[in-house]
Amino acid sequence: MLVGVVSDSHDDVASVRKVAEFLHRSGVEAVVHLGDIIAPFTLRELAKGVGVPIEGVFGNNDCELELLLETARDVNARVSSWPRIIQLGGxxxxxxxxxGSAEVTVEVAHALAESGRFDGVLYGHTHREELSYVRGVLVLxxxxxxxALGGPRLALLDTETMAAKLVRL
Structure with missing residues (x-):
């Protein structure tokens, strides 16, 4: 299963449209958003552009949570607080x-990967790309x-092989 992985859209609708178009053309079967969607209209734009189910988590800047949840129900998306464990492509x-700090966020992501309880640990917040493996667990x-934060950036994840590719548009 090919999955698009995105984060930190911060209401940049023009970049969201670019990313959604790229993901649609890439043939992804699902999209994961790792937080800081910000406003419901941004989630709606992403969903309209990709046309596949979206799984996501809230970020520290997401403040209209009830409206995001309502929008998610309308657009084939599920968004909730983190950490969130999902099954995608088996x-x-x-x-x-x-x-908090980028360093602490990275440390937490790596510690979760070290646990060996997951096939992948996917995170956002730092505005920095990472594609690594900790004890065979993908950290992305x-x-x-x-x-405005250096994007648009995204990743493609093949759940069959757990190989990922970072993409800059």
Whole structure:
């Protein structure tokens, strides 16, 4: 299963549209958003563009949580607090955003991977890409969608092989 992995859109609708178009053309079967969607209209734009189910978590800047949940129900998306454990393509993935310093967020992501309880630990928040393996567990941060934060960036994840590719648009 090919999965698009995104994070930190921060209401940059132009970049969200670019990313959604790329993911649609890439043939992804699902999209994971790792937080800081910000406003419901951003989630709606992403969903409209990709046309596949979206799984996500809230970020530290997401403040309209009830409206995000309502929008998610309308657009074939599921968003909740983190950490969140999901099954995609037969793989057990832990989704998280992060909080506080980038260093602590990375340390937490790596510690979760070290546990060996997941096939992948996917996180956002730091606005920095990461594609690594800790004891055979994928640790992935796609970087930000928002162009103001260095994006648009995203990742493609093949759940069959657990290989990922970082993409900059």
């Amino acid at each position: 793989r057990r993935l832990l989704l998280m955003h992060g909080k 941060n796609p970087g930000p969608i928002s162009s």
